[in-house]
Amino acid sequence: EIVMTQSPATLSASPGERAILSCRSSQTVNNKLAWYQQKPGQAPRLLIYFASTRATGVHARFIGSGSGTDFTLTINSLQSDDFAVYYCQQYVHGPPLTFGGGTKVEI
Amino acid sequence: EVQLLESGGSLVQPGGSLSLSCAAFGFTFSGHDMTWVRQAPGKGLEWVSLIYRRGSDTFYADSVKGRFTISRDDSKNTLFLQMNSLRAEDTAVYYCARDREAGDGSLDFDLWGQGTLVAVSP
Numbered sequence: 001e002i003v004m005t006q007s008p009a010t011l012s013a014s015p016g017e018r019a020i021l022s023c024r025s026s027q028t029v030n031n032k033l034a035w036y037q038q039k040p041g042q043a044p045r046l047l048i049y050f051a052s053t054r055a056t057g058v059h060a061r062f063i064g065s066g067s068g069t070d071f072t073l074t075i076n077s078l079q080s081d082d083f084a085v086y087y088c089q090q091y092v093h094g095p096p097l098t099f100g101g102g103t104k105v106e107i
Numbered sequence: 108e109v110q111l112l113e114s115g116g117s118l119v120q121p122g123g124s125l126s127l128s129c130a131a132f133g134f135t136f137s138g139h140d141m142t143w144v145r146q147a148p149g150k151g152l153e154w155v156s157l158i159y160r161r162g163s164d165t166f167y168a169d170s171v172k173g174r175f176t177i178s179r180d181d182s183k184n185t186l187f188l189q190m191n192s193l194r195a196e197d198t199a200v201y202y203c204a205r206d207r208e209a210g211d212g213s214l215d216f217d218l219w220g221q222g223t224l225v226a227v228s229p
Contacts, residue, residue, distance in 0.1 A: 001169075034215035036152075043202055043219035044144075044152065055207070055217055087152050091214035095166035097142075097154040 002026050002090050006100035013078055013105060021073040021103045023088035028068045032092040035064055035073045038102075039084045047086075048073065075105070083107055109133035109218060111203050116223030123193050123227070129186040129203030129220055137161070137181040140206035142216060143188050145199035145225075155201070156188065160209055171197075193227045200224050 003026040013019050023033070031051040036044040046055045048064035051071055061076040075082055088100040115127040129141070143155040156177040157166045165177050176189040186203050201223050204216035 032213070034213075038152075043222055044204075044216075045219070046207065046215055046217045049207060049213055049215040085151075089152075089154075089215065094214060095154075095157050096168055097157070097214060099144075099152040099154065102151045 001096055002029065002092065002098050004088055004090055004098050004100035006086075006088060006103050008103060009101070010104045010106060012107070014107065015078050015080055017078050019075040019078055019082075019105055021075075021086055021105070023066075023071040023073070023100050025069045025071075025090055029090040029092035031067050032090055033064075033066070033071050034089045034091070035062075036087045036089065037082075037084045038087065044087065078105070111205065111218055111220035113201065113203055113220040113223040116201065116225045118226045118228060119193055120229055121194060121227055124189070124191045125193065125225060127188040127190065127201055127203075127223060127225070129188075131184040131186070131205070134205070134218075136179075136184040139209055140214065141179060141186045142204050142206065142214075143177060143186075144202045144204055144216075145197075146202070146222075147196075147199040150199075153199070157214070158186070190225070193225075195227050198225060198227045 005024045007022045033051045035048040038044045052064040063074040085102045085104045112130045142157040158177045174192045178187045203220045205218040207217035
């Protein structure tokens with residue numbers, strides 16, 4: 001099973017700042033990586049797939065990058081609505097699918 | 108409206124069984140792979156099970172293999188999860204979700220239900 005490790009566990013930032021979230025896989029996943037945003041009491045929301053493609057309706061301030069084993073989600077000019085937990089998920093060989101432990105972006 | 112609606116969650120005793128349903132609306136259900144993902148209280152996301160289009164293949168996390176069964180009824184636009192031999196560690200919110208695009212080599216999920224809570228306790 002591919003293990004996904006996210007860092008930091010918690011990121012403190014202010015509105016207007018840039019947040020950089022990291023996701024690392026225990027073996028290569030090529031570009032088969034997605035990012036999700038989850039707010040309290042809500043279901044996850046797909047932000048990025050294939051490591052760098054924004055999902056429909058996702059703002060351009062969300063930028064996914066990376067390939068192989070190291071990936072980054074950059075959130076430019078943080079808005080109050082962006083404070084949430086972010087998860088990465090790999091799907092390189094199909095199931096089993098694995099998620100990272102999440103990064104909480106807080107004020 | 109395009110949406111998924113889960114139902115069936117409740118309080119159940121250890122060793123008991125429960126069946127979850129996920130009704131799909133507003134899209135061609137049969138054209139999508141579907142999955143169940145769970146989230147224990149205060150914890151992260153855990154993939155549980157996946158079923159391909161037409162039910163051709165099913166997959167399970169090791170933690171539920173042999174106890175849970177995923178199925179689908181495309182005529183009723185509904186996804187199911189039969190859960191047997193439930194344990195305390197199965198306590199979680201269970202989400203169903205839709206694979207964004209079949210056939211492009213991806214398994215990412217662009218439509219999620221609101222979740223249904225399963226609590227396993229004496």
